[in-house]
Amino acid sequence: MRANARGLRNARELEGHVAWLDAITGPALGVLAVASGIYTYLGVSSLLVDNGGWTVLAAMAYSIAVSVAIFVFWSYLLRILPAVRTGAARVGLMLSMGLGSLAIIAMSSWLNAAALAGAAAVEQHLARTVQDYQSSLERTNAIALAAQGLQLDVARVRQSFEDLSEQEASGDLSGLAGRGAVFRVLRQKSAELLALENQIAEQGPQVERAFAEGNAILSRMRALTVEPGPVEARSVEFSEEAVRLAGLIAQLRQLSVAPLVQRAAQDLAASVVLPDLDGRSAAARSDQAATIDSVMAVLGQRAATLTRAAEEVLAMQAPAETVYTPISTADAVILYAGNFVPSWAGAIAIDLLPAVLVLILAVTQGAIRGARGDSRTEDMMTVAEMRRAVAAWRALERDEAEAAAPPRAARPVAPEFPSEAGGRVEPLKPGMGPGIGR
Numbered sequence: 001m002r003a004n005a006r007g008l009r010n011a012r013e014l015e016g017h018v019a020w021l022d023a024i025t026g027p028a029l030g031v032l033a034v035a036s037g038i039y040t041y042l043g044v045s046s047l048l049v050d051n052g053g054w055t056v057l058a059a060m061a062y063s064i065a066v067s068v069a070i071f072v073f074w075s076y077l078l079r080i081l082p083a084v085r086t087g088a089a090r091v092g093l094m095l096s097m098g099l100g101s102l103a104i105i106a107m108s109s110w111l112n113a114a115a116l117a118g119a120a121a122v123e124q125h126l127a128r129t130v131q132d133y134q135s136s137l138e139r140t141n142a143i144a145l146a147a148q149g150l151q152l153d154v155a156r157v158r159q160s161f162e163d164l165s166e167q168e169a170s171g172d173l174s175g176l177a178g179r180g181a182v183f184r185v186l187r188q189k190s191a192e193l194l195a196l197e198n199q200i201a202e203q204g205p206q207v208e209r210a211f212a213e214g215n216a217i218l219s220r221m222r223a224l225t226v227e228p229g230p231v232e233a234r235s236v237e238f239s240e241e242a243v244r245l246a247g248l249i250a251q252l253r254q255l256s257v258a259p260l261v262q263r264a265a266q267d268l269a270a271s272v273v274l275p276d277l278d279g280r281s282a283a284a285r286s287d288q289a290a291t292i293d294s295v296m297a298v299l300g301q302r303a304a305t306l307t308r309a310a311e312e313v314l315a316m317q318a319p320a321e322t323v324y325t326p327i328s329t330a331d332a333v334i335l336y337a338g339n340f341v342p343s344w345a346g347a348i349a350i351d352l353l354p355a356v357l358v359l360i361l362a363v364t365q366g367a368i369r370g371a372r373g374d375s376r377t378e379d380m381m382t383v384a385e386m387r388r389a390v391a392a393w394r395a396l397e398r399d400e401a402e403a404a405a406p407p408r409a410a411r412p413v414a415p416e417f418p419s420e421a422g423g424r425v426e427p428l429k430p431g432m433g434p435g436i437g438r
Contacts, residue, residue: 014368018361029074029354036108036350037067043111046118046329066108073100074354081358082365090362097355104351111330112347117340118329119231124336125327126225126238130218132322133245137214139319140252144207146313147258151200153309154261157302158193161186164298189268189299196264200257210252217245235326242324249322258313265306268299 041063048055077100081093114121165186224238327335337344 014364018364018368025078025357026075029071029078032350032353033067033071036070036112037063039112039115039347039350040066040108042115043113043118043330046114047111070104070108070351070354073104074358077358078354078361082362085369097358101352101355105348109344109348109351110334112350113333113340113344114328114330116347117343118333120343121332121336121340122231122235122327122329123225124339125332126221126235128336129238129242129322129324130221130225133221133242133249133324134218136249136319136322137211137218137245137252139317140249141207141211141214143258143313143316143318144211144252144256146316147256147261147310148200148204148207150257150261150306150309150313151197153306154193154197154200154264157306158190158197160298160302161190161193165190192264192268196261199260203255203257207252207255210248210255214245214248214252217241217248221245231329239324239326246322246324249319253318256313258310262307262310262314265303265310268303268306 041059044059044062045055048058077093077097081090081097084090084093221238221241224234224241227234333340333343
C-alpha cells in the first residue's frame, strides 16, 4: 500500500512536469521550424536563377512550406507517439518518424548545410581544382623536360659521327685519307643530328616560359580561393583563369620534342644518300663500300638507341585532363560533405532535435503509467478532488430528494372585507380582536 502511494506521488510529480513543459514545447518547436525555414530560404536562393521578385517569392514559399511541415510533423508525433501503448502502434509510429526524418533531411537539411557552409564548400572546390591543375602542369612540364633531355643523347650520337668523320679524313677508318664518300656520309648524318639538336635547344626557353606563366596563373587562382567577397563573382574569374591555364598546359604538352626525336631516329638509317664511290682502284672502292656498310650498321645502332630513349619519354604517363566545372553551393556541400561534418551535423540537428523530445516524452509517459500501476481512480484523487466529489454527490442527493418529495399543501388565505370608506380592510392579525384599535 505504501509503495502504491509512493508510485502515485511520483506519477503526479511527472504529470506536473509534463504539464509545465507542454506550455513551452509549442513555442520552442515553432522557433526551430522558423530557424530551419530561414536557412532553407538561403539555400534555395543559391539554387534558383535570379529572376527578380519571382525568385524571392519561390524561395519564400518553399521555406514557409518546410517550416509548416516540420512544425506539423513533430507536433503530431509529440502528441500521439507518447500516448500509444501497444508495441505494434509504437513500431509503426517509429517507422513513420524515421521516414519523416529522411524526408526532412531531403527537403531541408541539405539546404541548411548549403546555407551554413556553401561558400566554404565552393572555396574547397576551387582549392581542389587548383591542386589538380598544379599536378597537371607539373607533370606536363616534367615530360617536356625529359624530352629536352634527349638533346644530350642526340649530341652524343652526333659527336660520334663527327669523330668517325675525322678518323676517315685522316685515313684511320677506311684506310683512304681524305674526304671521300665515307666522309660525306658521316658528315651528312652529323649535320642532320646537329639540326635536330638545335631544334631541341630552341624549345627549351619556350618550355621555361610556359611553365613560368602557368605558375603565375596558378598563383592568381590560389588568391581567388581565399579573397574576401561573394564566392560567385570569384568563381567567374576563376573559370577564366582555368581556361587560360588549360590552354597553356596543352601548349606545353605540344612543346615536347620526344615525338620529333623518335621520327628523326627512325629516319636516321632509312634516309641515307649514298655518294658514288670515288676510289681510284677497285680495291679502294671495295674498301669504301665495306666501310659504308659498317657506317650503316652503326647508324642503325645509334638510331635504335635514340628511338628507345624517345619511347621512354613517350611512355611516361601523361596527366589526366583537368577541366574546371562551376558548382553551386548546395552541390559543393554534397560533393565535399566529408570536409564539413560539423555543418551537416548542425543542419540536421536543427531539424531532427524534436525527435529527442518525442523520445523523452514517450519515456516519461511510460514511467507515469508504470508508477500508476493498477491503481483505481479513487486511489489517485487528491483531497481537493475528494472534497469536490463529495460536494457534487451531496448536491446530487439533494436534487433527487427534492424531486421525490410530495408537493406542500397550500395555506388558507384570510378573506378581505371592504371598509366603509370603500377601501380594503386588512385581515385580523393574531392577538388583535375586533373593535380594538391602536
